[in-house]
Amino acid sequence: MADVAAHLGVSRQLVSLVLGDRPGPSARTRERVLRAAEELGYRADTAAQLLRRARSRQLGVLFTMAHPMETDLVGALYAAAALQEYSVVLSALMATRTERRAIDDLVGLRCEALVLIGLSAQAPEDLARVASRVPVVEIGQRSGAVDTDSVRTDDAAGTRLAVDHLVSLGHRDIVHVDGGRSPGAPERRDGYLAAMRDHGLGERAEVLPGSYAEAAGARAADTLLARDRLPTAVVACNDQCARGLMATLVRAGRSVPGEVSVVGYDDSRVAGLPFLGLTSVRQDVGRMAELAVDAALARLDEGRTDSAHVVLAPTLTMRESTAPPCR
Template sequence: MTVAEHNPGRGRVTLADVAARAGVSKALASMVIREVPGPSAASREAVLRAAAEMGYRPDPTAQLLRKHRSRLIGVLFDPGDPFHADLLEALYPAAERSGYEVVLGARVATRSESRAVDGLIASRCEALLLIGTEAPAAQLRTMGERLPVTVVCRRGDRAGVDAVRAADEAGAEAAVELLLGLGHRRIRLVDGGRHPGATERRRGYRNAMRRHRLTVDVVPGDHTEESGVLAARALLRDRGGVTAVLAGNDRCAVGVLDTLRRAGVDVPGEMSVVGYDDSRLARMTHVNLTTVAQDPLELARLAVDSVVGRLDGKSAHPPRELLIDPHLVVRGTTGPPPESSTGG
């Protein structure tokens, strides 16, 4: 979005020229010129003064074109996932800083992901951020040919679109190393199935266990509380020496935790439990879950920058994947194994 006036003395005066003189970013200068809320009074005054001094006037043709832009970013999310809620809180200010608004499309049992995406496109969204999408690579590639698409918390390398995610393999390895450091040797993983991130977390768990020559113990599951409940019930029937559980995400971990506690199992005295995401669910006082944290603020910033860069013509590079480093958050659901436990 370049708006400028021809100046015979020095050529075109661009918005970038105005931003440079005012000492602000081009995006902020654009917000001031377009009278978008957000910039401080000092920044607004500096941009307007620079524009006046340089004789800058918005190009009427560019203004007309701009009116046909919606400046809307569509976001697909799962309203039942607490980590998606954390991401949404971070996405709104990230989008507003770039002069865009967010439109939400919920993926629920009664509304498929494809219908939610169709609704976002029908709402004139110029780009899509797909949080935890389970769409096949071919479908994502087709979407990406129509408009800028960035997948969040999922790999995008085979889909031909940008991706922003945490290094899940390293995160799962760190969780296993924490438990090993506490003395656990029989650690069970409740798998995330085909959910985004599950493959990398499973690989990280296996890598860490095999590195220490310990038994790999993976049980089927997914990223829901119900999955955790089923895994915990199976554990109660036959513990098999297991003293710690790594769940595919926080929702699953809470299902494990609640079922064990209702059965009278001391957590962490008899069994340690670790989740993944550090969602608002994990941070609740009565849950107090040890987990692997993803940074929703950084994920949101990178995701918005990714689509805005393509929309504003600043990014012409091939589709790329941006990784952030996860980190452990140790709370009250992990501790040493019972003294009577045996090695794996």
């Protein structure tokens, strides 16, 4: 700042006001200072600025990088936080980096609140201890930890939509590939089973073990291909699982949706790829991000202390992977 002030022949205080975007200097003066700063290669020291602030205005986001929907959510959180003049700090979970370490790093970086995307490893009592230090908002699950907030989709209603759609096309032999213990998976399984019962197809309901991974979908497809007769439709636990399932069926010479219709879950960017054209249950990622940021700010800026849990209604995005069963 001293170099910029000397270059223009103005005071350092004036340069500080402009670069700090504070009121006082005229529009013409601001333009001169900013142009000079650019010419001299001046860059603000963000770390130093944070140390001088009473508040960091940073939201920490913990995610796994394992699913396309998480990437979509991170992008939406950046946009939602920016609208409230907050910045986002990311911390990724990996095999060599525990959830506890990832959370401690975010708190150590002075994040004012934490947003956790689809995590299940942290015990509720441990998460409650974190929430006693900073506000915690979960996206995609509700762990039941005391003093935390959550934003999620009605996952049982989502798989009901998938079954209703397939039944409306004429399908009766509909299999579900389960997501195991992943966040939202038990609710998706329950929704599938309930919908099959409601349509009078309870005795035909079948749940194959799986996970939120392409490999799980491929294994489920191998199981089905080993049988004498394929089901006419499959509801996968998420889009990645559906992608693995479809790829394996097609490599085996089976037609999707000619022989087997497939429905995914999340409606991530993967689902809309031209070569996939996957019918999928849509979660409103943008709205989830907005509500998560709003929940954190309600605690930080408005002093809310009671927990808030929001459940959003899903919708179904229909594409080319579903059709009436082959007669």
